[in-house]
Amino acid sequence: MLLHPKGSKKKLLILIAAVVVTIGVLVGLAFWLKAGAESGATSSIKQAHADINSALKTLNGKLIDTKLSSSDKVKAFTDLEGAITKTDSTACSSESKNIMFGLSNAKSRCDDAHKKLASIKASVQKIENSVKDDQTLSGVLAPIKAADAASPTKQLEAWTAVSTNVAKVSTSSTGTALKKQLTDVSSAYKTAWQELIDADKAQNKTNYDDAIKKIDTAKDALSKIATDQTVAFKESLVQFKKAVDDFK
Amino acid sequence: MKKALFRVGSFTLAAMMVAVMAFIVPQTTKAAPGCDTSSEICYNDGMLEFGTTVGNLPGFSVPKPAWQNPPAAAQKPKTGRVVTYSVTTKGTITASLAEFKQQANQTLNDSRGWSRLGVSFSEVASGGDFTLVLSEASQLPTYSDGCTADYSCNVGRNVIINQDRWLGATPSWNNAGGSLRDYRHMVVNHETGHWLGHSHANCGGPGQPAPLMQQQSIDLQGCTFNPWPLDSELTSSRLGIS
Numbered sequence: 384m385l386l387h388p389k390g391s392k393k394k395l396l397i398l399i400a401a402v403v404v405t406i407g408v409l410v411g412l413a414f415w416l417k418a419g420a421e422s423g424a425t426s427s428i429k430q431a432h433a434d435i436n437s438a439l440k441t442l443n444g445k446l447i448d449t450k451l452s453s454s455d456k457v458k459a460f461t462d463l464e465g466a467i468t469k470t471d472s473t474a475c476s477s478e479s480k481n482i483m484f485g486l487s488n489a490k491s492r493c494d495d496a497h498k499k500l501a502s503i504k505a506s507v508q509k510i511e512n513s514v515k516d517d518q519t520l521s522g523v524l525a526p527i528k529a530a531d532a533a534s535p536t537k538q539l540e541a542w543t544a545v546s547t548n549v550a551k552v553s554t555s556s557t558g559t560a561l562k563k564q565l566t567d568v569s570s571a572y573k574t575a576w577q578e579l580i581d582a583d584k585a586q587n588k589t590n591y592d593d594a595i596k597k598i599d600t601a602k603d604a605l606s607k608i609a610t611d612q613t614v615a616f617k618e619s620l621v622q623f624k625k626a627v628d629d630f631k
Numbered sequence: 632m633k634k635a636l637f638r639v640g641s642f643t644l645a646a647m648m649v650a651v652m653a654f655i656v657p658q659t660t661k662a663a664p665g666c667d668t669s670s671e672i673c674y675n676d677g678m679l680e681f682g683t684t685v686g687n688l689p690g691f692s693v694p695k696p697a698w699q700n701p702p703a704a705a706q707k708p709k710t711g712r713v714v715t716y717s718v719t720t721k722g723t724i725t726a727s728l729a730e731f732k733q734q735a736n737q738t739l740n741d742s743r744g745w746s747r748l749g750v751s752f753s754e755v756a757s758g759g760d761f762t763l764v765l766s767e768a769s770q771l772p773t774y775s776d777g778c779t780a781d782y783s784c785n786v787g788r789n790v791i792i793n794q795d796r797w798l799g800a801t802p803s804w805n806n807a808g809g810s811l812r813d814y815r816h817m818v819v820n821h822e823t824g825h826w827l828g829h830s831h832a833n834c835g836g837p838g839q840p841a842p843l844m845q846q847q848s849i850d851l852q853g854c855t856f857n858p859w860p861l862d863s864e865l866t867s868s869r870l871g872i873s
Binding site for chain 1: 666670671678679683688696810811
């Protein structure tokens with residue numbers, strides 16, 4: 384295309400100016416969108432923190448309510464999990480639609496927040512399972528709590544019932560070890576009480592004293608299960624707090 | 632003047648509302664002290680039902696059958712005397728106090744124990760003839776220079792049980808295969824034995840049951856475990872029983 388030299392120079396300058404302005408506008412728009420994504424992510428993650436804190440306060444309010452049943456307390460943990468899931472789905476949801484989201488810091492921050500929320504949720508699930516298992520296995524001991532279990536025969540009957548009960552209940556995967564320990568202890572109690580009754584009938588002092596020792600050993604083992612369970616539970620609470628602190 | 636009266640009235644009204652609210656608000660237990668309700672799960676030990684159930688299981692002391700009763704000469708006639716004691720703690724206690732109280736009472740009234748003096752032991756809320764203390768190990772030396780953080784002790788009216796020993800007996804006891812319950816029987820009986828007026832005793836010979844007042848926590852000296860007073864130990868200068 385042939386252009387008049389003077390006219391073509393002018394047009395070229397106009398064209399260059401237009402391109403520069405367009406690029407400037409596009410770059411400005413990109414920065415503006417990027418800044419928007421980042422500030423949006425900041426406020427969204429801040430809101431997620433607030434939501435988690437609020438959900439925790441609600442849970443703790445329920446836990447200390449003496450009128451709330453054991454099953455309601457388990458439900459309170461389920462509610463907390465629901466709140467975390469909701470927080471996770473809303474966190475950074477609108478920001479992720481921003482065209483500049485993938486090119487900004489917002490993406491890595493939001494990904495990190497989702498990962499930490501998942502970690503908090505996993506900790507809650509573990510605690511909820513522990514609470515459920517705790518309640519289940521406590522219920523198994525009901526026959527021993529009965530006031531009339533005050534003779535060797537009654538003790539044998541009670542521990543036989545515990546053995547039957549413990550075989551029937553189901554626990555979480557983490558509670559399986561606890562259930563196994565309780566199964567072993569109830570079996571040890573049964574054997575010891577049976578041996579005591581037999582030794583009493585036979586008036587065999589050695590066997591009688593051995594049976595008493597076995598009963599004491601079983602009692603120690605039962606106390607140890609409770610202690611170990613408490614220690615493990617406290618550890619899961621520490622892990623939970625660590626996950627929440629990590630999210631801050 | 633009117634403003635001052637208005638302020639006083641407002642304050643009084645507010646105080647009354649707070650008092651009324653205290654009655655209206657449903658009763659709840661307190662969260663664990665120091666627990667941040669917005670960043671922690673405030674689930675204290677007492678909320679764990681299994682541990683609480685185990686801790687509160689009714690105590691059941693295995694009865695001693697009639698055929699196993701010691702000869703009449705080794706059993707003092709029942710005096711009907713009730714020895715009273717109160718239970719307290721010192722320092723930081725992590726052991727279950729309920730279990731401590733229950734097991735100590737079981738031990739003291741066991742038909743193999745000091746009840747063979749013809750007395751019974753009854754826990755009272757305060758005072759009593761002696762005080763049974765569950766003490767943090769590091770607090771033992773505060774009772775007397777003669778007490779160490781390693782073992783239990785008796786000082787005056789205080790029968791002090793070392794929490795570390797209560798929870799874990801001693802290495803020599805454990806290594807020799809002694810059970811924790813037997814150790815607890817032994818330590819409560821031994822320290823109460825001091826209060827009853829007994830000094831330390833030595834092993835009578837290899838294979839024999841150790842005298843209760845032997846320092847079995849330290850060394851069995853060839854004797855076998857024995858958490859209960861021997862027939863020869865059934866005396867009490869404090870109670871005037873010889």
